[in-house]
Amino acid sequence: MRTVYVNGEFVAEDEAKVSIxxxxxxxxxxxxxxxxxxxxxxxxxxxxxxxxxxxxxELQMTLRVSDEELLxxxxxxxxKNEIEEGLxxxxxxxxxxxxxxxxxxxxxxxxxxxxxxxxxxxxxxxAARGQKIFTxxxxxxxxxxxxxxxxxxxxxxxMESKSKGGDDAWLxxxxxxxxxxxxxxxxxxxxxxxxxxxxxxxxxxxxxxxxVLECARHLQMKVEERPFTIEEAKDAVEAFSxxxxxxxxxxxxxxxxxxxxxxxxxxxxxxxxxYITEMRKAAI
Amino acid sequence: MRTVYVNGEFVAEDEAKVSIxxxxxxxxxxxxxxxxxxxxxxxxxxxxxxxxxxxxxELQMTLRVSDEELLxxxxxxxxKNEIEEGLxxxxxxxxxxxxxxxxxxxxxxxxxxxxxxxxxxxxxxxAARGQKIFTxxxxxxxxxxxxxxxxxxxxxxxMESKSKGGDDAWLxxxxxxxxxxxxxxxxxxxxxxxxxxxxxxxxxxxxxxxxVLECARHLQMKVEERPFTIEEAKDAVEAFSxxxxxxxxxxxxxxxxxxxxxxxxxxxxxxxxxYITEMRKAAI
Numbered sequence: 053m054r055t056v057y058v059n060g061e062f063v064a065e066d067e068a069k070v071s072i073x074x075x076x077x078x079x080x081x082x083x084x085x086x087x088x089x090x091x092x093x094x095x096x097x098x099x100x101x102x103x104x105x106x107x108x109x110e111l112q113m114t115l116r117v118s119d120e121e122l123l124x125x126x127x128x129x130x131x132k133n134e135i136e137e138g139l140x141x142x143x144x145x146x147x148x149x150x151x152x153x154x155x156x157x158x159x160x161x162x163x164x165x166x167x168x169x170x171x172x173x174x175x176x177x178x179a180a181r182g183q184k185i186f187t188x189x190x191x192x193x194x195x196x197x198x199x200x201x202x203x204x205x206x207x208x209x210x211m212e213s214k215s216k217g218g219d220d221a222w223l224x225x226x227x228x229x230x231x232x233x234x235x236x237x238x239x240x241x242x243x244x245x246x247x248x249x250x251x252x253x254x255x256x257x258x259x260x261x262x263x264v265l266e267c268a269r270h271l272q273m274k275v276e277e278r279p280f281t282i283e284e285a286k287d288a289v290e291a292f293s294x295x296x297x298x299x300x301x302x303x304x305x306x307x308x309x310x311x312x313x314x315x316x317x318x319x320x321x322x323x324x325x326x327y328i329t330e331m332r333k334a335a336i
Numbered sequence: 337m338r339t340v341y342v343n344g345e346f347v348a349e350d351e352a353k354v355s356i357x358x359x360x361x362x363x364x365x366x367x368x369x370x371x372x373x374x375x376x377x378x379x380x381x382x383x384x385x386x387x388x389x390x391x392x393x394e395l396q397m398t399l400r401v402s403d404e405e406l407l408x409x410x411x412x413x414x415x416k417n418e419i420e421e422g423l424x425x426x427x428x429x430x431x432x433x434x435x436x437x438x439x440x441x442x443x444x445x446x447x448x449x450x451x452x453x454x455x456x457x458x459x460x461x462x463a464a465r466g467q468k469i470f471t472x473x474x475x476x477x478x479x480x481x482x483x484x485x486x487x488x489x490x491x492x493x494x495m496e497s498k499s500k501g502g503d504d505a506w507l508x509x510x511x512x513x514x515x516x517x518x519x520x521x522x523x524x525x526x527x528x529x530x531x532x533x534x535x536x537x538x539x540x541x542x543x544x545x546x547x548v549l550e551c552a553r554h555l556q557m558k559v560e561e562r563p564f565t566i567e568e569a570k571d572a573v574e575a576f577s578x579x580x581x582x583x584x585x586x587x588x589x590x591x592x593x594x595x596x597x598x599x600x601x602x603x604x605x606x607x608x609x610x611y612i613t614e615m616r617k618a619a620i
Contacts, residue, residue, distance in 0.1 A: 066355075068357075069353035069355055070354065071350075071353055072342060072353060072354055072449045072451065073352075077354060077360050077366075077427075077485070078427070079488055079491050080485055080486045080487060080488050081487070081488050081491060082361075111492070112495075141435060143362070150453065151451075153487070153490060153491045153494045153517060153518055154491070154494055154495060154498060155491070155495055165356045167356065167357075169434065189478075191478030192477050192478075193475050193476050193477045193486075194473075194475030194476075195489075201362060201364055202364045202477075202486045202488060203362070203363040203365070204363055204365050204395075204484055205477055206437055207437045207439070211396075211438060211439055214438060233437060234437055
């Protein structure tokens with residue numbers, strides 16, 4: 053039985069509840085972060101805190117809990133639930149109030165929820181085999197840069213891919229790949245250049261994306277941040293995705309077309325290795 | 337203290353909670369309906385049930401509670417909370433399961449939540465005065481025809497309008513009005529024709545919209561279901577919105593431009609009167 057955190061208290065997971073009047077439940081008026089744990093330590097916690105604060109700011113949401121306190125809660129959960137490898141999920145909502153599209157009074161306390169998931173991240177069978185991707189028309193809202201819980205479409209897209217035998221979906225808007233269902237998307241051209249969508253309101257500003265691109269530049273790999281088409285992806289020598297829980301995860305097939313050799317490629321493998329090494333060193 | 341309904345039980349509102357693992361909370365994987373109550377009776381309950389079933393079907397969500405049982409729950413809440421005039425809110429989620437973008441096993445029970453709100457609907461000061469509207473670029477997802485709880489954007493749009501002194505927002509996509517933040521949008525041309533956006537994935541298929549258009553046709557009013565621009569709206573002789581809780585509600589100003597005489601117009605007033613009369617007759 054996990055211990056989880058709900059509004060100032062550590063409780064057993066089956067007692068962890070929020071009001072039905074919580075705006076996270078009624079309006080998806082809520083943002084979240086997922087931080088990975090390796091060796092019992094937090095990966096890029098500062099990056100997740102920064103993005104959480106940005107999401108809150110964009111939605112004029114106030115959380116009266118400091119980053120230091122958030123760190124304490126994360127660490128307490130890691131210890132309590134004995135997480136050597138896994139995830140910590142953190143969600144903030146605008147709080148509970150009688151249902152109204154208008155925001156509740158400003159002094160309405162935000163809801164803060166955290167829970168852990170034990171999960172093997174380093175020794176990933178999916179990363180070893182490589183993902184099969186199906187593309188889906190991106191029908192999400194216009195502010196995908198804010199990490200809200202409006203995740204119904206990514207969930208539907210993932211299910212659509214699974215129904216065809218795929219592992220995940222890449223989303224396509226106006227003929228151009230935006231990102232994966234819960235990760236950023238990359239291709240490697242035959243001249244070795246890594247291409248990934250440039251930051252805008254249409255994609256999540258991945259914490260892992262940022263760190264992996266930094267690794268790539270350190271490794272003297274050429275990076276182009278720009279949109280790419282599915283046709284370009286199918287012609288690529290490699291493809292991969294990045295996310296907090298998947299790190300760097302190779303893609304070997306897109307819409308039934310084999311990418312490159314059909315096996316995880318050297319660029320993705322190298323980046324995965326270097327990213328993990330660097331992140332473990334910096335973990336707190 | 338209200339009595340509310342949560343998963344088979346009638347409980348006090350401050351005890352009404354759902355698991356933090358509920359997919360309504362974590363993924364906005366959830367749909368809802370709001371039914372009005374007049375004279376202690378339900379307005380167009382069959383219409384709301386039909387739309388709920390459609391929303392569930394579109395999302396492959398299963399609710400093992402029949403329409404008859406839903407009616408019983410509605411009626412019990414009306415009686416228990418002594419609702420003569422007000423709203424009943426009903427929400428269904430895909431249920432609680434450990435967090436995963438993939439759907440949980442099919443036998444995961446849906447979460448069903450209902451609560452009431454006492455609210456004066458007939459004697460509406462806003463309908464008497466007429467609404468001031470500001471337009472906002474429509475940034476919602478591509479399936480606005482499914483009544484999901486992904487309501488963050490409509491909430492933000494309403495707040496943006498309020499910050500400018502408005503009552504509500506009309507959303508505009510590609511230069512054409514889609515609908516209001518939580519209602520359908522209409523204009524009346526100087527030849528008397530009522531224009532409202534045609535049904536598609538871009539707008540909610542309003543239960544009240546359907547009934548009001550039927551009233552209009554009975555009254556020999558001409559109706560055109562097609563997109564219209566903000567410029568056309570500003571040149572209109574009248575404008576109004578329809579929703580389950582607002583019935584027919586006149587609009588007197590759009591982006592600072594007075595519509596028609598600047599007072600609620602005869603078409604909106606007539607439709608409001610006839611709609612209310614007909615609905616009270618048919619209420620159950």
